[in-house]
Amino acid sequence: MLDDTLKTQLQTYLGMLRQPIRLIASLDESEKAAEMRELLQDIAALSDKVSLDLAGSDARKPSFVIAREGETSGVRFAAIPLGHEFTSLVLALLWTGGHPPKVEADVIEQIKALDGDFRFEVYMSLSCHNCPDVVQATALMAILNPKVQTTVIDGALYQDEVNGRNIMAVPTTYMNGEPFGSGRMTVEEMLTKLDTGAEAREAAKLDQKAPYDVLIVGGGPAGASAAIYAARKGIRTGIVAERFGGQVMDTLGIENFISVKETEGPKLVAALEEHVRSYDVDIINLQRAESITRGELVEVKLAGGATLKSKAVIAATGARWRELNVPGEKEYRGKGVAYCPHCDGPLFKGKRVAVIGGGNSGVEAAIDLAGFVGHVTLIEYDTKLRADAVLQNKLFSLPNVTVIINAQTTEVTGDSQKVNGLVYKDRATSVDHHLELEGVFVQIGLLPNTDWLKGSDVELSKFGEIKVDAHGQTSMAGVFAAGDVTTVPYKQIIIAMGEGSKAALGAFDYLIRQ
Missing domain, CATH: 3.50.50.60 (FAD/NAD(P)-binding domain)
Structure with missing residues (x-):
């Protein structure tokens, strides 16, 4: 099932296990069950800390559970998690085996504090690059909190189940038998839905932040490059984004990013975030800008209720898929x-x-x-x-x-x-x-994300894009813009990065002349 390269990689990862784990398989006589058995046998053969039990009795067959030694529950895969989900499989093995997740400590504590009955079913496809975020988020919650159960289901493997629930988009998540979410969600987004007081606590915390020298709104390629260039000037830099990575997270194949022959959107976003975090940048994720005003400082109001202040702001909110705007489109989104x-x-x-x-x-x-x-x-x-x-x-x-x-x-x-x-x-x-x-x-193009700027002094084109000059300056003093949200032609990742860098340099030049 696993080729020699994957076996070598997996064996290295399994060497990080801190405690024994069990793979408990529920199998039938199908061809896919035989493939699953072979995969699990390959995994168990790579580490003496992994044991295999083929006597599982779950109703979904084929499926398997990754559990701690002496336990029978854990993360269940009603799938053969290869393709985009191979990383999810590896992480589930490591986390169950005691290897610490690379997640903020307050997020881990929030997961452990969840109180209630949370039974997640995540429908995914192995070709979906949006699905691993949801799979990994729900897996992490199940591993850290015994009150959470997670089953990951390959829609192609359980077609009857998918048809019965009229699932026509992945990832689709159910909780306790009811629809919970459709589309990519991070663990932080899920916790916001599960922990109803989280948004108010976060807003209060954000309101207390000191003003920035440069605040970037948007976490795509333009925003990331702007943050890096600003931080390298040694000034107080923040970046606030509804979703770090933006539209690039929804891009599969990237073959025109100069010096990188081929990559995928989520991989590029992970590299961008790692680069930004290597500098002293205050990253505020999962927050949507709602409006912008100019007083003594530029103020950005967030949908959650908080207001961030800065001497200069760079708008890099990118674009989104253009919709048909015809009857039936919204009603059947995710249903065809x-x-x-x-x-x-x-x-x-x-x-x-x-x-x-x-x-x-x-x-x-x-x-x-x-x-x-x-x-x-x-x-x-x-x-x-x-x-x-x-x-x-x-x-x-x-x-x-x-x-x-x-x-x-x-x-x-x-x-x-x-x-x-x-x-x-x-x-x-x-x-x-x-x-x-x-x-x-x-598939009819893009719309700039400028709704939050309407009614402000930032001038927009007839297409809703932000008008900028050669330095990235907008019509509002101290406010710059970069990337797909602007009038700059050719919406390309590499162009957005260059424009983000230019806007940061323009903002710095503005600051030193004040």
Whole structure:
């Protein structure tokens, strides 16, 4: 099951175990059960601190529990956790075996203090790069607090269960049998939902922070590079972000980041965060900016109620997926309407789906999905596709793809439980057509995250982007901006990093001249 390279890596990790652990398998006669048995046998053979018990009796078969010696409960995997979940498997093994997690001490204490009955079921797919955060968060809670139970379920392996719950997007998390969350969540985000007093305590703590010299709002590539450049000047630097990493966390393959031939979004974000933390930067995560005002200092009010103050601010809040804004889209989000083909695509195996958008993202999504869905219909508003020629050639070579151009999607339809089709208007004839399908993947570009700036003195373009000069300065004194949120063309990671650095240098120049 594991190749020699993975075995060598895993053996090194298992050498960090501080106490014995048990792998308790509940198996049937299926092919996947045989694969799971082989995986568990490989793991047990790599360390004398790991034992294997094949006599488990859980209702979900195949599945296995990672438990401490002498115990029968722990983190359960109703999955063969390879692919993106191999790291989750390794961490679950290490944490159960007593290796300390790299988590803030106050987060660990908050987990241990949870009081109640928390039974998590996390539905994921092995190709989903958003899923490991949720898997690892719920696994950590189960390992640290005996009142928490976690089962990780591969949606492709338990298709009947997924269909029964109408799960059409991953990660999807249930708690005590009820929907808890859909999409990426960190352990801190989960604790905020579980510990109702956490937000007020955090707001009170943030209100007490001393003013910064430079405060960066946004934790993507632009924000990270701005924080590093500012901190290197020896000035008091803070960074506040709704989610560190921003949209890059939702990016799978990155092949145009100069000097790095190929990487993935979450890996790049981890490297960015590690680099930022190597400097004296106050990182405030999971906080959304709500407004900005200028007095003696620049004040940024957060959605949680706190207000942060700074001599200069750099807005680097990035962009988000543009929505169709048609009837049915919001109602069926996560029930057939999706925005990440890499994450949610495997749930539509053998089904009919549509991709909205004929740019590179849309055509790449259609090509990717065509490999395992039954049929893909690509719908483009323009009279021609806008993707690169090489992508179009590949698309038109696929036998299970239909391309419809000059078409406007006007409605997503469903049966109240899940998507069953969409309506599009032929722009040449104004005739409406209904397509029967099970999934709609929206790939129509980006919207700048500037809602928090509307009504302020920061001037925006007609597209909602922040207007900046050659130094990253906005129309509000002491406020700079960088990255995808600005009018700077070409929304690329490497460009955002350069713009973030430039904005930090511009802010420093502003400060020394005051």
